[in-house]
Amino acid sequence: MSTRMPQGVDAPAFRKALDELAAIVGKEWVFVDELPLSTYRDAYSPLADGELLPSAAVAPANMEQIQQALKVFNAYQLPIWTFGNGRNFAYGGPAPRQSGYVMFDLKRMNRILEVNEKYGYALVEPGVSYYQLHRHLRQIGSKLWVDPAAPGWGGVMGNALEHGAGYTPYGDHFIMQCGMEVVLADGQVVRTGQGAIEGSPHWQSTKHAAGPHFDGMFTQSNFGVVTKMGIWLMPEPPGYKPFMITYEREEDLAAIFDAVLPLKINQVIPNAAVAVDLLWEVSAKTTRRHYFDGKGPIPDSIRKKIASDHDLGMWNFYAALYGPPPIIENNWKLVEEAMMSIPGAKLYLSRENDPAWDYRIQLMRGEPNMTEFSIMNWIGGGGHINFSPISAPDGKEALSQYNLIKQRCHDYGFDYIGEFLVGWRDMHHILMIMYDRADEVMRKGAYDLFAKLVDEAADAGFGEYRTHLAFMDQIAKTYKHNDGALWDLHHRLKDVLDPNGILSPGKQGIWPKAMRNQG
Template sequence: MSSIVPQGVAASDFSNALDEFAGVVGKDRVYVDEQPLSSYRDAYSPLADGEFLPSAAVAPEGVEQIKKILKIANAYKIPIWTIGTGRNFAYGGPAPRKSGYVMLDLRRMNRIIEVNEKYGYALVEPGVSYMQLYRHLRAIGSKLWIDPAAPAWGGVMGNALEHGAGYTPYGDHFTMQCGMEVVLADGEVIRTGQGALAGSKHWQVTKHAAGPQFDGMFTQSNFGVVTKMGIWLMPEPPGYKPFMITYEREEDLEAIFEITRPLKVNQIIPNAAVAVDLLWEVSAKTTRRHYFDGKGPLPQSIRKQIASDHKLGMWNYYGALYGPPPIIENNWKIVEDALMSIPGAKLYLDRENDPAWDYRVRLMRGEPNMTEFSIMNWIGGGGHVNFSPLLAPNGSEALAQYNLIKSRCHDHGFDYIGEFLVGWRDMHHILMIMYDRADEAMRKGAYDLFGVLVAEAAESGFGEYRTHLAFMDQIAKTYKHNDGALWDLHQRIKDVMDPNGILSPGKQGIWPKSMRTTS
């Protein structure tokens, strides 16, 4: 049995709470032994082993059990940490924000409640993965596409709640969310939007209802436990044209996004186009040690050799066009003329025996897969953490941010491995900090690098949209307009909605009153 007890909870009270949890879900669904609890750790963490470990886990099968679990947690003031599929890797995975929390594991709640072909949506529970939903749609003969994040095992609901993104025209997952069912800390169950109407016929058709909209309040927060969520799905288009363009120079990044911005804002390129750096792209095919066994960032001569060997650029741009073939071909002429105007650009409409190309082509048409996890082989040792600042689709801004981040990576002995993903009027910049977790110095270097990047990005006016557990407090403090008024508001809401502070304390830097002095 785990020797960890939640902070501030007497051992006898904790034991009583576990017994009561077992009375709700069954003894076999309350996990207290080391072996099952080991699955609730961040296997890729930049922290030392022994950080962020749960005291126990409880796995309900439905809303009624969740209500009873929350009643027990309130009675004993047990902090719980909610996960859906638990696949939020690079950001903390299934681990809790602090050691000692009890995991509220919703993976058993994995029903696809409805698929509506006419209006193009699904209603799902927290444990539904992208692959599960994809296979279900294929099994029922649906012509709807999902929009998966990079790894197929991720959760449809969890990724949307974390403001995640994908690569089809439906790539902004929270924008495509419509309607939630939420269990509040006191056990009350609410439905947002039209779901609040008794007998509603259109819960997943429109986000709007009378009064304020609360859906966003339950994303990246600890104000409730989301148990159902609607997600809009893309009807299969009559045509699909994926493409890849390689660019020879790092500084081409500026021109790439100056050209891309009007194409995206005007929806000529409708999907989430992405510029992938050389090392991220090649990691699907080879490893660093194949080219270089030294320490520190790769020499430029090695980078050029990699690009030559694999017919890649310093930047590798993927996008796709969708719709009736005549419209695709009309728009393609505009896209091709614009993006091929950069000297040295090379266009690919197919690449034989290239797993990276195959992966992107599948992803941009809504086929989930696990190819991107091959990036773990680039360094070996599995460690990775994502630094994820936001910026505009502005060429000079993108290049400046890239140069800043690359410089800090090199200062700390790391390669820059990243991609820029264009939404509509925004961009996500995803930096993958790779390290061997068995190398203590390398792991600590990754942690230190991340902290530096948070501070310097904020000084330059860039904030992160998502982060690892270990950096939630630091990033929350960078949003400091008017002495941090926004996070003050978060915590005022927390105090009203969850006075005992039981729901995911510290999530996104939102702490209950009882824990603020120790956070």
């Protein structure tokens, strides 16, 4: 049995609580031994081994078991960590915010409750993955597309609740969310939007209802347990034209996004387009040691050889056009004129024997896959953590952010490996810091680099939209307008909705009152 204990709970009370939980969910769904609990660790963590490990795990099968379990958690004041599919890798995976929490694992709740072909939506439970929903749609003959995140094993609900993104025109997953069922800490069940009308046929058709809009309050938070969520799905278009354009120079990044912005704002390019740097792109098909086995960032001369060997640019831009072929071809003229005006640009409408191309083409047409995990072979050792600041899709701003972050990566001995993903009026910059977890110096360097980037990005006016467990408090403190009024509001809500502080304490830097001084 695990030797870790929840904070403030003695061993006899803990054993009694677990017995009561076993009576609710079944003894086989309460885990206390080290082997099953090891699956709840962050396998790629920048922290030392032995940190952020749970005391136990409980896996309910339905909403009623959740309600009953919450009574036990409240009675014993057990801190729990709630998650659906647990694939949040590079951001902490399924691991808890602190060691000793009880994992509240909702993977057993994996039903696809409804698919509506006419209105283009699905209603899912927390454990439904992109793969599962995609297979179900194909099995029933649906013409609807899933919008998967990069790894297809992730959770449809979990990714939307974490503000995640995909690569089709439905790429902003929270925008495409519609209607939630939530169990509050005291067991009360709330449905948002039109779901609050008994028997409403429009729960997943419109987000709005009379009164405030609460759905966003349950994203990246610890105010309730989401048990059902509607997600809008894209109808299969009559045409699809994916493309890739390579750009020779790092400084082309500014011109790329100045050209992209009007195309995105006007929905000429409707999907979540992405500019991928050379090393991210090539890591799907080779390894760093194949080209360079020295310490520190790869020299420019070797970067140029990599680009030449694989017909790649320093930046590699992917996007797609969708719709009736005549509209695609008309819009394509605008895209080609804008994006090919940058000197040295090379256009690809197909690439043979290129797993990176195949991976992007699948993502942009809603086909889940796992190719992106192959980039873990670039360094070896599995360690990675994503630094994810937000900016506007402005060329000067993108280049400034890139130069700042690349320089810090080099200062700490790491390659810059990143991509810029463009929404309508925002840009997600994803830096993947890769390291060998068995190399203690490298792992510690990745941690220190990340911490440095958080503060420097905030000083430059950039905040992260998502982060690893280890940096939630630091990032929360960068949102400091009016003496941190936003997080003061979060804490006021926490105290009212979860007075015992049992739901995911510390999630996104939101702590219950009894633990706030340590956050």
